[in-house]
Amino acid sequence: MLEHGGRLGRAVREYGIPREAWLDLSTGVSPHVWPVPPIPPAAWHRLPEDDDALSESARAYYGVRHVLPVAGSQAAIAALPRLRGRSRVAVVEPGYAEHAHAWRQAGHDVTTLPMDGLLARADEFDVVVLIRPNNPTGDGADIASLLALQAGREPVGAATAAPTERAWLIVDEAFIDTRPEQSLAPYVREGIVVLRSVGKFFGLAGARAGFVVAWPGLLDALAEALGPWTLTGPTRHVVAQALSDRAWHASARAWLCEASSRLANLLTRHGLSPAGGCEFFHYCVHAEARALQHALATQAILVRHFDNPQALRFGLPGDDEAFARLDRALAAVLA
Amino acid sequence: MLEHGGRLGRAVREYGIPREAWLDLSTGVSPHVWPVPPIPPAAWHRLPEDDDALSESARAYYGVRHVLPVAGSQAAIAALPRLRGRSRVAVVEPGYAEHAHAWRQAGHDVTTLPMDGLLARADEFDVVVLIRPNNPTGDGADIASLLALQAGREPVGAATAAPTERAWLIVDEAFIDTRPEQSLAPYVREGIVVLRSVGKFFGLAGARAGFVVAWPGLLDALAEALGPWTLTGPTRHVVAQALSDRAWHASARAWLCEASSRLANLLTRHGLSPAGGCEFFHYCVHAEARALQHALATQAILVRHFDNPQALRFGLPGDDEAFARLDRALAAVLA
Numbered sequence: 140m141l142e143h144g145g146r147l148g149r150a151v152r153e154y155g156i157p158r159e160a161w162l163d164l165s166t167g168v169s170p171h172v173w174p175v176p177p178i179p180p181a182a183w184h185r186l187p188e189d190d191d192a193l194s195e196s197a198r199a200y201y202g203v204r205h206v207l208p209v210a211g212s213q214a215a216i217a218a219l220p221r222l223r224g225r226s227r228v229a230v231v232e233p234g235y236a237e238h239a240h241a242w243r244q245a246g247h248d249v250t251t252l253p254m255d256g257l258l259a260r261a262d263e264f265d266v267v268v269l270i271r272p273n274n275p276t277g278d279g280a281d282i283a284s285l286l287a288l289q290a291g292r293e294p295v296g297a298a299t300a301a302p303t304e305r306a307w308l309i310v311d312e313a314f315i316d317t318r319p320e321q322s323l324a325p326y327v328r329e330g331i332v333v334l335r336s337v338g339k340f341f342g343l344a345g346a347r348a349g350f351v352v353a354w355p356g357l358l359d360a361l362a363e364a365l366g367p368w369t370l371t372g373p374t375r376h377v378v379a380q381a382l383s384d385r386a387w388h389a390s391a392r393a394w395l396c397e398a399s400s401r402l403a404n405l406l407t408r409h410g411l412s413p414a415g416g417c418e419f420f421h422y423c424v425h426a427e428a429r430a431l432q433h434a435l436a437t438q439a440i441l442v443r444h445f446d447n448p449q450a451l452r453f454g455l456p457g458d459d460e461a462f463a464r465l466d467r468a469l470a471a472v473l474a
Numbered sequence: 475m476l477e478h479g480g481r482l483g484r485a486v487r488e489y490g491i492p493r494e495a496w497l498d499l500s501t502g503v504s505p506h507v508w509p510v511p512p513i514p515p516a517a518w519h520r521l522p523e524d525d526d527a528l529s530e531s532a533r534a535y536y537g538v539r540h541v542l543p544v545a546g547s548q549a550a551i552a553a554l555p556r557l558r559g560r561s562r563v564a565v566v567e568p569g570y571a572e573h574a575h576a577w578r579q580a581g582h583d584v585t586t587l588p589m590d591g592l593l594a595r596a597d598e599f600d601v602v603v604l605i606r607p608n609n610p611t612g613d614g615a616d617i618a619s620l621l622a623l624q625a626g627r628e629p630v631g632a633a634t635a636a637p638t639e640r641a642w643l644i645v646d647e648a649f650i651d652t653r654p655e656q657s658l659a660p661y662v663r664e665g666i667v668v669l670r671s672v673g674k675f676f677g678l679a680g681a682r683a684g685f686v687v688a689w690p691g692l693l694d695a696l697a698e699a700l701g702p703w704t705l706t707g708p709t710r711h712v713v714a715q716a717l718s719d720r721a722w723h724a725s726a727r728a729w730l731c732e733a734s735s736r737l738a739n740l741l742t743r744h745g746l747s748p749a750g751g752c753e754f755f756h757y758c759v760h761a762e763a764r765a766l767q768h769a770l771a772t773q774a775i776l777v778r779h780f781d782n783p784q785a786l787r788f789g790l791p792g793d794d795e796a797f798a799r800l801d802r803a804l805a806a807v808l809a
Contacts, residue, residue, distance in 0.1 A: 140702060145521035163520075172519045177512065183712070184507045185498075186480035186679040210545060210704070217701045221556075237701070244699075344521040345707025364579075366552045366572070367475060369545070371706050372680025377518070 141236050144443040156439045165441040167419040170457030171394045172342030173381045182372035192379040200382040202325045207358045210369045212334040212349035218364050220245035226265035231257050235274045254278045262292050270311040275422040275452040277415035316340035317392045317418040324352040341381045346374045398455045409469040424450045434472035476571050479778040491774045500776040502754040505792030506729045507677030508716045517707035527714040535717040537660045542693045545704045547669040547684035553699050555580035561600035570609045589613045597627050605646040610757040610787040612750035651675035652727045652753040659687040676716045681709045733790045744804040759785045769807035
């Protein structure tokens with residue numbers, strides 16, 4: 140298993156500080172959560188059915204015709220590599236590490252490259268995997284460049300190739316919901332796969348829900364590989380409603396943009412000017428990142444540490460008190 | 475995708491009868507459901523953590539030391555075939571069809587056999603998959619026979635083989651919770667894999683939760699293949715409580731045994747003497763099974779049809795009114 144944020148249970152044991160005392164900034168999950176209403180009992184008791192309201196809500200929210208709900212984008216990340224024969228795969232690095240891991244585990248030849256190298260050398264690979272905005276660096280690439288890049292790669296997959304064998308461009312847009320106009324989802328055509336996440340923007344990380352936007356042939360193959368009943372009944376019910384709650388979407392976008400710039404200002408005041416980030420987190424390169432993470436943990440604040448380069452990722456504090464607490468803790472540990 | 479019960483949405487459209495008018499007897503899910511309490515918001519909003527209360531509850535309920543929670547036994551059925559190189563696999567037939575499908579999809583050589591043939595020829599195969607009680611026929615095999623069978627197969631996997639390459643006996647015990655003393659789970663040792671389901675006994679089919687009981691090396695490999703966060707936060711919370719609710723377990727066992735014998739009597743009175751079944755359903759071989767299924771559907775009663783042989787599976791009616799309704803409908807369609 141790879142290392143991830145959100146392991147509060149481990150921090151509780153490691154630092155001997157009770158769970159309720161922690162401020163967990165170790166994930167990119169928004170603390171401004173969609174409020175979950177009571178669940179109808181039938182959602183728990185019956186087998187989930189895939190002809191409920193979820194797909195229609197998702198088509199409207201993502202602005203697409205073809206979309207497949209999955210048990211978190213993680214489920215798609217793990218399954219996509221199993222739909223192809225052995226391929227040359229390029230994955231952005233640094234980036235969400237499960238991508239390279241899943242392609243390696245499935246026996247492909249994986250090269251990791253920084254974003255600019257990946258874009259420049261895309262035509263050398265059968266599969267290109269990038270993240271926008273990137274996690275943890277916040278890097279991106281605009282829609283026109285990506286469409287041009289993919290058009291240039293088409294010769295890699297011969298015109299006669301099966302849909303599962305031509306050149307793929309996989310774009311993980313788990314953190315793009317604050318900038319819906321920048322999503323590649325509405326531009327998807329054969330060869331392009333866009334992954335969207337519900338957990339981060341809606342603050343519903345426990346629901347394990349994501350969506351794959353791609354051409355119908357690929358979605359059919361993916362659905363077959365994932366098998367029946369991949370999402371729970373309660374998750375289908377909750378996510379269908381959350382995706383349709385447009386007034387909340389607008390308020391959440393405003394909240395995230397404001398909290399993100401407030402966090403960037405706070406970090407900068409403490410000499411931790413972000414090297415990157417997005418509306419959900421900031422990424423700070425710092426030679427003493429490991430020691431800093433430990434020092435914050437002794438103050439019951441959990442942040443995520445990265446190697447290569449040494450860096451920290453700070454998720455958003457959820458309210459004034461949490462901002463003030465981070466402020467005081469950084470003043471103390473950086474004094 | 476294979477065909478399954480529980481597709482009420484399709485029946486609603488096909489027969490033009492509104493959803494709330496149906497009596498759905500098309501699954502083996504118990505209608506005597508564990509009552510789900512309100513969910514703490516954090517279960518929805520945080521990433522699930524695998525060091526919560528769930529594994530401990532499962533160890534106690536199943537009476538085992540090593541157990542892995544999975545997103546429904548379906549998730550394990552799909553993943554297990556990917557942990558082995560190409561193997562000779564025998565799967566019970568008739569039986570829950572996803573087993574043979576998953577092994578075929580992963581490229582193995584699959585033979586389907588009736589239960590007695592499977593037990594007699596087990597030593598010809600690297601992997602033997604059976605279901606007890608079997609779905610839909612209710613057939614079984616006792617613990618001593620299974621342990622003897624597995625002991626006899628050990629030469630197939632050389633003593634030096636990796637844990638993922640020796641002879642496996644996979645036993646799907648999705649419907650065994652009314653007879654806990656008959657479960658093979660406490661007898662698991664290297665080579666034996668037991669699948670348990672939460673959906674049927676607890677009436678929590680929407681929760682998508684199951685458990686794999688096996689030796690630690692296999693559970694580690696399976697956990698790695700399934701990746702992080704396979705169960706939702708709300709499901710982890712609900713299932714941990716349901717597995718610990720011993721008073722409810724006893725009352726549910728009593729309810730299921732009584733309802734099952736009441737259903738068998740009712741079917742017998744209508745000339746549909748069950749050819750098999752268990753506490754969760756009855757299985758009736760009938761030359762006109764397809765026409766009978768259709769006739770019941772016109773009365774808004776949904777049952778499951780099987781080919782080879784032509785048969786119906788009846789799940790349990792949930793209360794007196796549902797029993798009376800099935801009684802009246804059978805009288806009408808069999809008149």
